[in-house]
Amino acid sequence: MMDYIGIGFEDELFKDVPEEVRCHLPLPKGISEREVSKEIGRILSKNRHAGEVPSFLGVGCYDHYIPAAVDHVTSRSEFYTSYTPYQPEISQGMLQALFEYQSHICELTGLDAANCSMYDGATALGEAARMCARLNDGDVFLAPRSLTREKVSVLRNYLIGTGVELELYGWDDDGGVDLDDLEGRVTDGLCGLYAETPNLFGVIDARVPLLRAMTDAPLVVGVNPLTLALMRAPGDMGADIVVGDGQCLGSPMNYGGPGLGLFACRQEHVRKMPGRVIGLTEDTRGGQAFCMTLQTREQHIRRGRATSNICTNVALVAVAAAVFMSYHGRDGLIALAKENIDRARRLMDLVSDIDNVQSPVFDNHHFNEFVVELPVKPEKINCILARKGLQGGLPLSAHVPELGDCMLLATTEMHDDDTQDRFVSVLREVL
Amino acid sequence: MMDYIGIGFEDELFKDVPEEVRCHLPLPKGISEREVSKEIGRILSKNRHAGEVPSFLGVGCYDHYIPAAVDHVTSRSEFYTSYTPYQPEISQGMLQALFEYQSHICELTGLDAANCSMYDGATALGEAARMCARLNDGDVFLAPRSLTREKVSVLRNYLIGTGVELELYGWDDDGGVDLDDLEGRVTDGLCGLYAETPNLFGVIDARVPLLRAMTDAPLVVGVNPLTLALMRAPGDMGADIVVGDGQCLGSPMNYGGPGLGLFACRQEHVRKMPGRVIGLTEDTRGGQAFCMTLQTREQHIRRGRATSNICTNVALVAVAAAVFMSYHGRDGLIALAKENIDRARRLMDLVSDIDNVQSPVFDNHHFNEFVVELPVKPEKINCILARKGLQGGLPLSAHVPELGDCMLLATTEMHDDDTQDRFVSVLREVL
Amino acid sequence: MRPDRRLIMDRPVADGYPDVSGYVPEGMERDSLHLPRVEEPELLRHYIALSRDNFGTDSGPYPLGSCTMKHNPKYADRLASLPSVGRMHHHMDEGHAQGSLEIMRRMERALGQISGMDAISLQPSAGAHGEYAAMLIVRAYHASRGEERDEVIVPDSAHGTNPASAAMAGYRLVEIPSGEDGCVDLEALEAALSDRTAALMLTNPNTLGIFERRVKELAAMVHAKGALLYYDGANLNAIMGKTSPGAMGFDLVHFNLHKTFATPHGGGGPGSGPVGVKAFLEEFLPIPRIVDDTHGLALDWARPKSIGKVNGAMGNFAIILRAYAYILRQGGDGLKECSERAVLNSNYLKKRLEGHYEVPFADPRKHEFVASARNLKKEKGVRALDVAKRMIDHGIHPPTIYFPALVEEALMIEPTEDETMESLDRIADVMISIAEEDPATVLAAPHSAPVGRVDESKAVKDAVLSYRRMMSLREGSR
Amino acid sequence: MRPDRRLIMDRPVADGYPDVSGYVPEGMERDSLHLPRVEEPELLRHYIALSRDNFGTDSGPYPLGSCTMKHNPKYADRLASLPSVGRMHHHMDEGHAQGSLEIMRRMERALGQISGMDAISLQPSAGAHGEYAAMLIVRAYHASRGEERDEVIVPDSAHGTNPASAAMAGYRLVEIPSGEDGCVDLEALEAALSDRTAALMLTNPNTLGIFERRVKELAAMVHAKGALLYYDGANLNAIMGKTSPGAMGFDLVHFNLHKTFATPHGGGGPGSGPVGVKAFLEEFLPIPRIVDDTHGLALDWARPKSIGKVNGAMGNFAIILRAYAYILRQGGDGLKECSERAVLNSNYLKKRLEGHYEVPFADPRKHEFVASARNLKKEKGVRALDVAKRMIDHGIHPPTIYFPALVEEALMIEPTEDETMESLDRIADVMISIAEEDPATVLAAPHSAPVGRVDESKAVKDAVLSYRRMMSLREGSR
Numbered sequence A, B: 001m002m003d004y005i006g007i008g009f010e011d012e013l014f015k016d017v018p019e020e021v022r023c024h025l026p027l028p029k030g031i032s033e034r035e036v037s038k039e040i041g042r043i044l045s046k047n048r049h050a051g052e053v054p055s056f057l058g059v060g061c062y063d064h065y066i067p068a069a070v071d072h073v074t075s076r077s078e079f080y081t082s083y084t085p086y087q088p089e090i091s092q093g094m095l096q097a098l099f100e101y102q103s104h105i106c107e108l109t110g111l112d113a114a115n116c117s118m119y120d121g122a123t124a125l126g127e128a129a130r131m132c133a134r135l136n137d138g139d140v141f142l143a144p145r146s147l148t149r150e151k152v153s154v155l156r157n158y159l160i161g162t163g164v165e166l167e168l169y170g171w172d173d174d175g176g177v178d179l180d181d182l183e184g185r186v187t188d189g190l191c192g193l194y195a196e197t198p199n200l201f202g203v204i205d206a207r208v209p210l211l212r213a214m215t216d217a218p219l220v221v222g223v224n225p226l227t228l229a230l231m232r233a234p235g236d237m238g239a240d241i242v243v244g245d246g247q248c249l250g251s252p253m254n255y256g257g258p259g260l261g262l263f264a265c266r267q268e269h270v271r272k273m274p275g276r277v278i279g280l281t282e283d284t285r286g287g288q289a290f291c292m293t294l295q296t297r298e299q300h301i302r303r304g305r306a307t308s309n310i311c312t313n314v315a316l317v318a319v320a321a322a323v324f325m326s327y328h329g330r331d332g333l334i335a336l337a338k339e340n341i342d343r344a345r346r347l348m349d350l351v352s353d354i355d356n357v358q359s360p361v362f363d364n365h366h367f368n369e370f371v372v373e374l375p376v377k378p379e380k381i382n383c384i385l386a387r388k389g390l391q392g393g394l395p396l397s398a399h400v401p402e403l404g405d406c407m408l409l410a411t412t413e414m415h416d417d418d419t420q421d422r423f424v425s426v427l428r429e430v431l
Numbered sequence C, D: 001m002r003p004d005r006r007l008i009m010d011r012p013v014a015d016g017y018p019d020v021s022g023y024v025p026e027g028m029e030r031d032s033l034h035l036p037r038v039e040e041p042e043l044l045r046h047y048i049a050l051s052r053d054n055f056g057t058d059s060g061p062y063p064l065g066s067c068t069m070k071h072n073p074k075y076a077d078r079l080a081s082l083p084s085v086g087r088m089h090h091h092m093d094e095g096h097a098q099g100s101l102e103i104m105r106r107m108e109r110a111l112g113q114i115s116g117m118d119a120i121s122l123q124p125s126a127g128a129h130g131e132y133a134a135m136l137i138v139r140a141y142h143a144s145r146g147e148e149r150d151e152v153i154v155p156d157s158a159h160g161t162n163p164a165s166a167a168m169a170g171y172r173l174v175e176i177p178s179g180e181d182g183c184v185d186l187e188a189l190e191a192a193l194s195d196r197t198a199a200l201m202l203t204n205p206n207t208l209g210i211f212e213r214r215v216k217e218l219a220a221m222v223h224a225k226g227a228l229l230y231y232d233g234a235n236l237n238a239i240m241g242k243t244s245p246g247a248m249g250f251d252l253v254h255f256n257l258h259k260t261f262a263t264p265h266g267g268g269g270p271g272s273g274p275v276g277v278k279a280f281l282e283e284f285l286p287i288p289r290i291v292d293d294t295h296g297l298a299l300d301w302a303r304p305k306s307i308g309k310v311n312g313a314m315g316n317f318a319i320i321l322r323a324y325a326y327i328l329r330q331g332g333d334g335l336k337e338c339s340e341r342a343v344l345n346s347n348y349l350k351k352r353l354e355g356h357y358e359v360p361f362a363d364p365r366k367h368e369f370v371a372s373a374r375n376l377k378k379e380k381g382v383r384a385l386d387v388a389k390r391m392i393d394h395g396i397h398p399p400t401i402y403f404p405a406l407v408e409e410a411l412m413i414e415p416t417e418d419e420t421m422e423s424l425d426r427i428a429d430v431m432i433s434i435a436e437e438d439p440a441t442v443l444a445a446p447h448s449a450p451v452g453r454v455d456e457s458k459a460v461k462d463a464v465l466s467y468r469r470m471m472s473l474r475e476g477s478r
């Protein structure tokens, strides 16, 4: 090859790299596949994963059972070694799988259009806020104060270029939207309104359907897709945009990433939507075909005026979600959602039996998680639990300082009675 | 469907099953995929696998590193969910992979024909003995006394229908064939002669190339395919049939099964060979194609007069071996074989430093394993090692009672210096 | 159709041979080996391309009679890939292997309950191997009673492994013809039975998919002569929860875990062929046996009457584990439902094909049935083989053909319980369309497979089984 | 070409809706959902069939320019599937997550060494996300100095994400044209720079595969104006071990782990887009930061000047892990060799295509080059798009087309280091044969793909993004 190009040694190919910028790469020598596996295995063995140390963390990222069929599909190398389906003729598989994903999400949310993923739930929310700014002139985006610090920070960062300000409204005694507080904040200058159900507190909020009547500004609703098997579609509640995290649909927690940013909207707004979308069309023979579409919204065509800068998304996670949803189907998802509520109710009751603990803090319908108030700093409790081989819930102090003595406890179908009982008995012991 | 068939309830389909043979299936109710995984996971967690408890067992079944590429190929569902390639037009993938496997085995063994697998090394030996009986009239099959009780028993069981008797010959001081003993046993009535290199003692036996000159009866040589990267091909030593276990070529130990029975022979004898073989041919367009061939030797055609009863074999394990061999290639296999010898030498030296221990018992070239003589019953040592989180080698008493105080210690590239050192220091401590 | 796939061996290997001296005894050093190394990117493309030329149950309907091509559930594979399965050596101290032993013990119990047998050995590596183990047990049993019996009776509809296994065990074969109804002809059986008879090998339902209703009577006849009755378990999928070999009067049985219990066929294997026996034969089962011990489960080798070993280790644990996972998942009711649906599917498909293909023998069938292309052959020159090849063009794996031999131009069809009604209709529609199609199209099939029809006789003539042989022939012909 | 693949949603769902009352507040109960359940056998056939209609790097050559379609090594996937990767929650006590944290800490160090940057954040989820994080850092930096700078300069050859990210961060874009030599026109740059300039975004080698030799000079110009110099790391695969963004004078950089470090592209994602900065910018990096603590590694949230969070968690750990495994495997020398081979492959393929396709700009190229179908279009009416579609028929994934826009009928080709010479020759032979072929054949391509050429404008017109929409249009049209 070098002969053919007419060079004597490989470094001649780098003669255009000036001496002044040359440098050496001070990494150690390479090692064999076996050694890599051993070394990484050794490092990872320092982790205590949820299979070893039962974990009661949730907040948008859950330890659910992943059917083996899901992994089998995503490990098909035709899928996972492919790039973005820019050439539809040899990408029909990925395109159809993503179209099916979009379709499932549309069914769940009650909207007609969905994109084929954003990075995660938080960035989907950020993009939704930006989309509101495209749909509407207002200068304030309203969101609940019951958000994780992560979401608030991402939201602020995504609004930075729009000139829209973020304003937060409060919650009521039952953990739902504080309608009075919200009322006072809804003005003509409203760019968009965001609410969640279930929200940070795990509360399925009966007040979210009331919000549509309060403003003409775009309404963004944040959801957990599993809850949607039981709960009315946000599209039917008047939502213009629905966001959420779909990690719970067949993906591991992976120390937080990748997640799966769900994003759906009304058909009339598709051209203002961020992210990639797959559309139905035909091939030259008139057969069914799919392709990426509405690409003029996107950065590779519209560049600085694109609806978003997103390019690489999390397509494979969306495929996993599509398989997961088809594996369960409607009735399977309903059963799974119910099981998760039942697990949460059981834990809630057990914890409430402990003296000095209020469980739940909010008397409402919950999904997966609920807030408990402890007589000791939650951070301290978690330290003690850790020593006993348990991972407690999320201390809320860093997120909603008003609930500084509270912990958000999550449970899923992965926790059997024994696991919950053990947790509760250790908790009782240490309090 | 029932309507169409004209039945009212499913049990009508069983009306031909007389009441007198009806019975109930007293198994518990089915459980979900998640529950199955949890239950089996719970049971399996009682195991202490070689990644947790370093193991010094070998005897034809070794803990080698399996490249991830191997697993990726064998988990392609087009491969593993297919049946025996009776329909060559839609089985070219499996057929070519198996042809490549046969080809690799032929290169290693120096013979022109190989079948596409037997159950394991022991049954391959049994089938080889039976093939000798087809090739030759004699009534004695000679094999070394240095065999595991498993191999001896299988060999007897496979010879049962042939009328041929099994006779065992001894070993010399260096662990190789005792030529004098053998000489005395080689008679005109010899049906076949079997020798191994490396043998039970891990000895690469320089006397095996001398055997061809001793008899005209078929010579069967048992090998470890990894050793063949360093050792002359048995075909070049005059072997008529080569057998062995190919588990070491990319398959897990799996508590003993499946293994991979290697079986190769001279071209002139292919029609007497047991098992399935894949042959090269053409399709109607004159393109390269493969198919199962010489099927008239097999049970589904020749029935009672087949060369063997084998039907289902271990094709997928053979595919894994093909991928493993191509992944390493000649030079990779040589490096791996050398590493295994180096590991064994290191361990041998370390153990020999312990007082009261003879290591190795046989002063010879070894592959993977070697015999050590201990001052205490090996079974007892193993109990103590087990308590210290180690799995010792194989006590030889049940196999070759003459070596009742000996243990066969095996090591592979999976044991790093630390692991060997720990083993030796624990051994020193307990002796 | 695709271009020829290159062979791995068609790649070069570097000249010279690395120095191996000192590693093997002097004079034994290797000095050549044609084994090309292929870097991972190319290696995977090669094998993935090959896989894409292959058809499995995950590719489409696979109604291959007698083979029970069930769907292989992925949870079972995932469990089998755990290190606590793979990195276990069968010689480990029992204390280290309590998990594996418990799985095996539970599996023995489950198979006992399913089959009505009293004791199970999981050792045999496949169905035929289980047959062989069983024949060795038959030998050991009669020998222990000082009886010399040297004949085994096999119906003409039996699978080839039955006679082959009996012959391997040194038995003389006595074949008996099937009756008009496709069942064992009891008169012929009576005539064949004698005090030389060691055993009768039978599967029920038989390979025609017909249930031998008079099995109790038949068992009595066999037992009356002091012979044993052996059950070929390949057809167990038809009867779970309805009857069992034990209830029917069988003394020994083998299972095909890779058929009845949904483990992968792996392109030909590995499978697993446990053997089950009534209590009076337990002492002959292969060693070691799993037993209880003060510390938990243990392996017992001290069984003087045992036939010994049939393979080098403990059986195909990785397969046994998958099958056990499947049994847990289904449970008793689920297994019964499998049989019911398998039989329903078979009868539905049979009914759909009637009128287009001859389907000899009377209703009902169990999990499979045998159709015949005899009329097609007579009328249009289209044989069972041609029908099979043409089915390939429609993405359906052909049925088993030319077996059992007692049906001319046999097409042996077993859809299993996993096909949906829609899929059964597609199989039927395709087979019917082929029966009605221009024979020229059928005879030239397949048209859309990776290769055209393969010349099997050339393969036999040349007997080229390796690259080595291929090259030496090529050099020879120059 | 294959029959239409049915949609999952085309299946029925049982009538009625299971009772969900009591599980959600009254009045919020769901009462309909069209989400068919598909049993595993059919489910897998469906998705496996779909996968077979898709082309990945494991299927064949994938010389897609700018995307660095390396082989994705399987050991990395295997490691990523461990429960100690998957079953870790990012809010776990640090004490439970020392393994994950150590991987991340080591990865930060390795990326620092590769890029010559002083501090790394692994948080951004992809390349564009890293760009955005970097732009937020640029904002925070200038704001911290009390400067108001509202412009970002981007060359016309930049990837679309560069201007999009800058715009999203609120910057006005100033685009500068490339010079005759395909490099940044330094005069144009000088003219564009001002005290409003917040940053210049650049990739080197640029998207034409040309190394910007005067990068030091350029850096000096940018810094002289008080602006920052940002490196788009998508082309890092060209220069590892030869130079680094740090050595070239860049202040911030993003990485594409899914390009340079061989993690799977996943049909569009997930990827990972860490951002690296020189020491003076460290305080602005996203939180939390991984720090040492008495008990081991810990997360530090107390960084008042930090831009905060760019996503909800810690970054795409499952991707970071794979990339770290790859870096360990290659080591320093291996990464350098990757770059050398990538550049060699690119120059070899370029040379093979010269004379058949125009390849504007002077030698040498780095890891990719841009050819043009301009002459083909003029002479035969064959556009870059047509060449691309025709390549599909030969089992080769087409190059990136129509980017960068400054080359007419651009074919942007990046073979990566993983293609063998044989494979490069095949790509060249195919592309040359297409240039010489009857244009009618090319214009009608692809001929052998699962579908014919896809009507992309109909998709835009209809904008049917879901089954729901599809059905409501169908009902509407009745």
Ligand SMILES: Cc1ncc(COP(=O)(O)O)c(C=O)c1O
Pocket: B310, B311, B312, C066, C067, C126, C127, C128, C129, C159, C161, C162, C203, C207, C232, C234, C235, C256, C271, C272, C273
């Ligand atoms: C009826 C019958 N018996 C026995 C066997 C042999 O089983 P195996 O292939 O597992 O050896 C088969 C396999 O096809 C069969 O169909």
Ligand SMILES: Cc1ncc(COP(=O)(O)O)c(C=O)c1O
Pocket: A310, A311, A312, D066, D067, D126, D127, D128, D129, D159, D161, D162, D203, D207, D232, D234, D235, D256, D271, D272, D273
């Ligand atoms: C030059 C260049 N910059 C930036 C990006 C954006 O990276 P990502 O797709 O990871 O967001 C790409 C991706 O194609 C690229 O090629």
